[in-house]
Amino acid sequence: MAPIKLAIVGVGKIVRDQHLPSIAKIADYELVATASRHGTVEGVPAFTTIQAMLEAVPEITAVSLCMPPQFRYEAAHAALNAGKHVFLEKPPGATLSEVQDLVRLAAGKKVSLFASWHSRYAPAVEAAKTFLAGTRIRNMQVIWKEDVRHWHPNQDWIWQAGGLGIFDPGINALSIVTHILPNAIFLTKASLEFPENRDAPIAADLRFCDAAGLEVHAEFDWRQTGKQSWDIIADTDAGQMVLSEGGAKLSVDGALTFSEPEKEYFELYKRFAAIIANGTLDVDLAPLTHVADAFMLGRRKFVDSFFD
Numbered sequence: 001m002a003p004i005k006l007a008i009v010g011v012g013k014i015v016r017d018q019h020l021p022s023i024a025k026i027a028d029y030e031l032v033a034t035a036s037r038h039g040t041v042e043g044v045p046a047f048t049t050i051q052a053m054l055e056a057v058p059e060i061t062a063v064s065l066c067m068p069p070q071f072r073y074e075a076a077h078a079a080l081n082a083g084k085h086v087f088l089e090k091p092p093g094a095t096l097s098e099v100q101d102l103v104r105l106a107a108g109k110k111v112s113l114f115a116s117w118h119s120r121y122a123p124a125v126e127a128a129k130t131f132l133a134g135t136r137i138r139n140m141q142v143i144w145k146e147d148v149r150h151w152h153p154n155q156d157w158i159w160q161a162g163g164l165g166i167f168d169p170g171i172n173a174l175s176i177v178t179h180i181l182p183n184a185i186f187l188t189k190a191s192l193e194f195p196e197n198r199d200a201p202i203a204a205d206l207r208f209c210d211a212a213g214l215e216v217h218a219e220f221d222w223r224q225t226g227k228q229s230w231d232i233i234a235d236t237d238a239g240q241m242v243l244s245e246g247g248a249k250l251s252v253d254g255a256l257t258f259s260e261p262e263k264e265y266f267e268l269y270k271r272f273a274a275i276i277a278n279g280t281l282d283v284d285l286a287p288l289t290h291v292a293d294a295f296m297l298g299r300r301k302f303v304d305s306f307f308d
């Protein structure tokens with residue numbers, strides 16, 4: 001099959017760290033253009049706006065949108081309207097309703113739309129889902145604590161309205177939780193901590209349950225120095241399951257049962273090629289819905305100002 005002629009918009013950290021190396025390993029894609037105000041990729045025609053790129057390179061068949069979420073809708077609308085398949089970095093947008101609008105547009109244009117959740121493709125996530133499906137879950141704890149200064153230095157957008165703050169990494173945890181649990185969960189209580197000088201939270205404490213009464217407690221914090229934690233722990237009738245390192249490793253009662261090298265973005269691009277081939281959409285809004293619920297239900301506390 002002829003390769004998908006791909007364009008990337010918003011050439012920044014995640015494009016360099018993950019998209020470019022993953023695309024290079026998959027024969028399904030040929031990178032034919034980029035659009036970014038400053039970023040470029042050596043040897044690839046570069047434009048500063050998506051509109052100029054779409055006009056100049058009509059052979060583009062698919063577009064990956066990797067800019068911050070507040071600026072994704074306009075670019076997605078332009079790409080879908082031009083009949084291109086679209087890959088949305090996570091989170092798929094700044095609001096639920098704008099993503100729903102993109103779903104309608106993609107369906108009407110008969111092109112594929114992919115709301116990517118990279119953490120769902122972490123190596124041990126499917127093994128965790130299988131383990132939980134075979135037992136009774138008593139409770140679940142989610143601990144997502146990292147050092148924002150290390151992982152997001154000087155990213156102003158992340159602290160602005162729509163940038164999600166601590167939910168930028170926290171939504172990765174929610175994407176895993178909503179995938180591995182057998183039943184839907186819903187938020188019952190939340191508290192959010194906002195630095196006095198920022199529009200997005202630095203920490204969040206979330207309580208969920210499902211219809212059968214399963215309790216899920218999530219703690220997200222960006223002030224963690226030293227050891228970083230991206231862990232999901234479930235007490236079950238078959239022992240304590242720990243899905244650690246953001247979904248990379250699975251252990252039960254302390255014994256490692258699953259660990260494989262990380263290839264999340266390779267898997268994301270394989271999935272995108274598959275939905276393009278099938279003519280389908282893959283847009284699950286559950287993780288973003290929980291974040292929206294946290295902003296609706298959460299109590300707000302103001303804490304010390306944050307400076308990079």
Ligand code: NAP
Pocket residue numbers: 010011012013014015036037038039066067068069071089090091118155157168
């Ligand atoms: P980033 O480097 O700060 O932003 C990506 C690029 O978007 C920037 O280099 C910039 O390129 C463009 N951009 C920035 N502000 C813009 C604006 N106001 N209007 C239009 N374009 C703008 O961020 P990132 O870390 O790559 O994250 C981008 C997305 O990927 C986010 O949604 C994030 O959640 C997701 N993501 C990030 C990571 C990670 O580890 N960093 C991991 C997974 C997913 P130009 O200046 O050239 O336009």
